[in-house]
């Protein structure tokens with residue numbers, strides 16, 4: 348949790364983001380939560396009544412503080428989506444909770460911010476086509492389980508074959524990498540897929556920019572470098588800007604043995620965004 352506060356402070360201190368560009372999130376409403384989730388599940392979480400084994404699957408304590416944090420994080424992504432509709436680019440300084448399913452949470456995720464917002468945009472703009480580009484090292488099983496059959500959403504996941512979740516849930520495109528995969532292999536695959544995806548003419552991108560692909564991450568198995576991650580982000584932001592597609596970013600995972608490395612990788616996302624998007 349500490350990394351998020353450090354990230355926010357350093358982004359401002361280092362002049363990567365001016366403080367006027369930051370806005371605070373508040374609690375997402377139940378009405379929005381149930382766009383992506385079963386109402387009984389939402390009630391159980393909000394009322395701290397989730398049964399013990401379901402709570403254990405999330406891996407976080409079911410306390411009021413944790414639930415408020417999950418709701419705030421989902422609201423942050425919601426506000427970021429609206430800001431990117433205005434400005435072309437916005438990011439949540441947390442989020443990317445892609446392991447939460449329709450009626451259960453797992454993998455540190457209670458609520459699925461991408462699923463809620465894909466459904467919300469679908470209601471507001473029925474013709475918009477959303478690309479979910481999930482480059483976290485862990486497959487976005489919750490995104491796939493909730494959204495796979497939604498016609499407005501197309502899901503692409505790049506992940507470590509050996510990494511959690513051990514039972515992947517099929518996306519529209521899944522690219523899995525073996526242990527120790529490095530920059531060149533990864534970037535070649537990404538460039539190829541993005542070239543193919545141009546033909547689909549998306550109207551909005553939700554980008555899960557997890558940095559747990561960095562070599563040395565405790566929960567990842569790939570060996571990407573900081574430079575490789577920056578090239579990754581450059582490819583993604585170029586893809587968005589060249590087609591004039593609004594992009595909303597979530598930080599996703601990052602659990603390096605040295606927290607400084609995770610924060611550097613997150614900050615680099617913003618540095619690259621600034622250099623590409625202005």
Ligand SMILES: [Zn+2]
Nearest residue numbers: 483485559600
């Ligand atoms: Zn992850």
